[in-house]
Amino acid sequence: xxxxxxxxxxxxxxxxxNGAGIARDASGRGLKVALVEAGDxxxxxSSASTKLIHGGLxxxxxxxxxxxxxxxxxxxxxxxxxxxxxxxxxxxxxxxxERPDWKLRAGLFLYDHLARRKVVPGSNRIDxxxxxxxRALESHYTHAFRYWDGWVDDARLVIANxxxxxxxxAYVRSRTRVTTTIWDGSAWTVALSDGTSVAAKTIVNTxxxxxxxxxxxxxxxxxxxxxxxxxxxxxVTRRVHLGRDAFMLQQPDxxxxxxxxxxxxFSLIGTTERSIDTPAAAHITEEETDYLIAAVNRYLARPLxxxxxxxxxxxxxPLILEAGGGIRALDAKFxxxxxxxxxxxxxxxxxxxxxxxxxxxxRVQAWLPRIEVAAYDDSQxxxxxxxxxxxxxxxxxxxVLEASVEQALGRTSAHPLPQHLLEAKFALCAASVxxxxxxxxxxxxxxxxxxxx
Ligand SMILES: Cc1cc2nc3c(=O)[nH]c(=O)nc-3n(C[C@H](O)[C@H](O)[C@H](O)COP(=O)(O)OP(=O)(O)OC[C@H]3O[C@@H](n4cnc5c(N)ncnc54)[C@H](O)[C@@H]3O)c2cc1C
Numbered sequence: 094x095x096x097x098x099x100x101x102x103x104x105x106x107x108x109x110x111n112g113a114g115i116a117r118d119a120s121g122r123g124l125k126v127a128l129v130e131a132g133d134x135x136x137x138x139s140s141a142s143t144k145l146i147h148g149g150l151x152x153x154x155x156x157x158x159x160x161x162x163x164x165x166x167x168x169x170x171x172x173x174x175x176x177x178x179x180x181x182x183x184x185x186x187x188x189x190x191e192r193p194d195w196k197l198r199a200g201l202f203l204y205d206h207l208a209r210r211k212v213v214p215g216s217n218r219i220d221x222x223x224x225x226x227x228r229a230l231e232s233h234y235t236h237a238f239r240y241w242d243g244w245v246d247d248a249r250l251v252i253a254n255x256x257x258x259x260x261x262x263a264y265v266r267s268r269t270r271v272t273t274t275i276w277d278g279s280a281w282t283v284a285l286s287d288g289t290s291v292a293a294k295t296i297v298n299t300x301x302x303x304x305x306x307x308x309x310x311x312x313x314x315x316x317x318x319x320x321x322x323x324x325x326x327x328x329v330t331r332r333v334h335l336g337r338d339a340f341m342l343q344q345p346d347x348x349x350x351x352x353x354x355x356x357x358x359f360s361l362i363g364t365t366e367r368s369i370d371t372p373a374a375a376h377i378t379e380e381e382t383d384y385l386i387a388a389v390n391r392y393l394a395r396p397l398x399x400x401x402x403x404x405x406x407x408x409x410x411p412l413i414l415e416a417g418g419g420i421r422a423l424d425a426k427f428x429x430x431x432x433x434x435x436x437x438x439x440x441x442x443x444x445x446x447x448x449x450x451x452x453x454x455x456r457v458q459a460w461l462p463r464i465e466v467a468a469y470d471d472s473q474x475x476x477x478x479x480x481x482x483x484x485x486x487x488x489x490x491x492x493v494l495e496a497s498v499e500q501a502l503g504r505t506s507a508h509p510l511p512q513h514l515l516e517a518k519f520a521l522c523a524a525s526v527x528x529x530x531x532x533x534x535x536x537x538x539x540x541x542x543x544x545x546x
Contacts, residue, residue, distance in 0.1 A: 095264040097291055101127040104283055104293035106271045106307055109139035110247070112299035113254035120261035127291055128255065128263055129283075131270040135251030137372070138301050141408030143327065143351055143363050146171050146179060146243030148207070150341075151349060153200045158207065165208035172212040172243045175253065179245035181213045182353070184341045185226045187237040187392060191343040201240050216240035229334030230392050239338070244353065264291075274312050302372035302409040320411040322370070326377035327363030328385050329355060329404035330397055342392050350388040359403065362389055375407045 095101065103119050105112045108130030116128040130136075148165035149157070172179050188194055201216040219239050221227030226237065259265050270286035274296060284290045300307040308317030333352060340352040348366075355361035365381040382405065390396040 094259055095125050095127065095262055097127075097264065097289060099125055099127075099264070099292075100280060101125045101264070101291060101293040103127070103295045103297055104129065104281065104291060105297045105299055106311070107131075107298070107300040107303070108134040108251065108255060108265070108267060109137055109299065109301050110135065110251050110254070111139075111301070112297070113139075113251045113258065115297055115299060116258035116263050116265070117254045117261070120258045120263040126258060126263040127293060128258065128265045129269050129271050129285060129291075130265075130267045131286070132268065134255050134265075134267050135248045138408045138410070139251050140248035141325075141327070141406050142247045143353070143361070144245055144247045145182070145351070145353075146245050148204060148242065150200060150204050150240070150242075153203055158203070161204070162207040165204070165210075168243050169208070169210065169212055171245065175245070175250065178249045178253065179243055181241050182244040183214075183239055183241050183338050184351075185219070185224075185237045185239050185338045186341045186343075187221065187230060187234040189234070189343045191345065191347070197238055201238055204240060213241045213243065225336045226334070226338045226340075229336070229340070229394060231394050234392065244339075271307070271311055302375075302411045304411060318413045320413060321368065322372060322375075323410045323412060324367045324369045324375045324407050325364035325410060326367070326381045326385070326405065326407040327361055328377070328382060328402050329359050329361055330401040331360070331403070332358055333360045333389070333393055333395070333397065340392070342389060344388050344391070350385065352389055369409065372409050375409050377405045377407045 102124040103115075103126050105116050105119075105126065105128045108116075108128055112128055112130070113134065116126050120126045146168045148161045148168055150161075152161050172181060186197060188197070198218075205215040216238055219226065219237050221230060221234050221237050224237075224239075226239070227234070255263075255265055266285070271283055272286055273284045275282045275284075281293045281296055282290055283293055283296070296312065298304050298307050298312065302320070302322055305317055305320040308314040332354065337354060339354060342350045342352065344350060351361075351363060353361040362385050365377075365384055367378065367381060369375055382399070382402070386397050386399065386402075
């Protein structure tokens with residue numbers, strides 16, 4: 094494991110799933126990595142989720158096909174590499190007035206076919222009067238669709254990533270807050286709450302709901318995007334049915350509520366949406382509890398009461414507040430591809446830096462921009478040590494970005510094989526073990542910190 098006196102290639106602030114995944118991925122690529130977490134690893138949002146590895150069935154309603162496809166691919170990867178803490182989970186989606194059956198059927202058809210499935214079964218229609226799942230529901234729900242996603246122990250996923258990062262040489266610290274960072278033109282000096290400091294070439298801000306605070310107060314980036322914090326709460330109750338199915342329950346307000354089998358004897362029910370001002374303000378309210386109970390009681394044959402609740406918890410989603418007041422969940426439009434391409438064009442990342450990392454695995458390749466040499470004049474190099482021409486980066490959504498070869502090579506390189514370099518794939522990637530949300534972390538890193546360079 095690296096020691097505190099090293100100069101790190103990457104210092105990651107925040108040991109939730111995004112920081113943990115990036116630490117694992119970057120150390121696997123041979124970078125010298127430090128990960129610093131203020132509290133317990135995975136102790137914040139990353140252990141307060143619904144614990145689904147999902148493609149995001151409901152995002153299909155917003156035509157986010159690219160996003161869902163990527164997430165479905167990642168779902169397969171995760172279920173495949175971490176079968177000890179994750180498994181396929183069936184969901185019963187009762188037919189209800191909120192959405193017509195043809196819409197559910199069309200959505201599930203897409204969900205089944207947008208990405209290749211090996212681990213997860215496809216969907217089918219079920220008769221609730223015959224199927225065991227029907228026993229949990231009021232008798233007027235006569236049919237439903239059964240589809241599949243994944244379930245994961247979210248906190249253990251964080252720990253597994255951190256343990257693997259540490260095994261690959263990462264320096265990891267919990268219960269240590271990053272307090273200040275100073276850039277001296279060549280490296281960051283990062284002060285920690287225990288009075289010590291570390292040096293790093295790059296900082297990745299994966300502080301989740303605290304990302305804006307870290308960017309502004311710790312890194313002095315007043316241009317960091319504003320975040321809107323939205324709390325989501327869950328309740329844990331006595332188990333509402335004996336089968337292995339989870340339920341996805343449509344609500345009159347257009348939302349959906351999940352009911353999942355949880356820790357053998359219980360059901361996990363969530364979630365809500367409530368704006369809050371600071372991450373510390375997150376706590377489940379009585380209104381949220383009542384909302385969740387009422388939402389499931391619309392469906393359950395044996396309704397729940399407040400007495401059935403054994404535990405409650407809340408997590409916080411950070412959403413970017415755009416100029417003009419719009420809100421953007423960090424998603425495919427703000428993808429890792431875009432972030433990498435932009436960092437390259439801005440000169441923070443050079444292709445030369447990624448030489449030797451051409452063998453990024455296939456899952457990671459999917460996140461990378463396509464790189465082409467738009468025009469390249471070899472003769473210029475022979476005479477002037479300058480490469481002529483341009484590099485074109487094409488993103489999945491069709492966005493095309495162009496940089497000069499000089500820019501792409503970090504302006505300083507005199508590498509004699511630009512074509513070879515340009516064809517090499519490159520990345521500081523987070524996506525190898527994560528769901529699509531991994532892009533949030535890297536996006537935040539480039540908004541708030543510096544990329545490799
Ligand atoms: C209610 C809810 C349900 C969800 N359900 C799902 C789901 O089913 N499936 C799914 O894939 N996703 C789900 N998500 C999303 C998922 O939980 C998040 O995308 C993910 O946990 C975010 O992880 P993170 O690492 O960015 O943030 P966090 O887990 O919050 O980690 C950030 C860390 O930064 C640390 N930190 C802050 N400041 C500092 C500092 N100065 N120095 C050092 N460390 C610092 C904090 O202590 C914290 O541990 C859900 C989210 C919510 C809110």
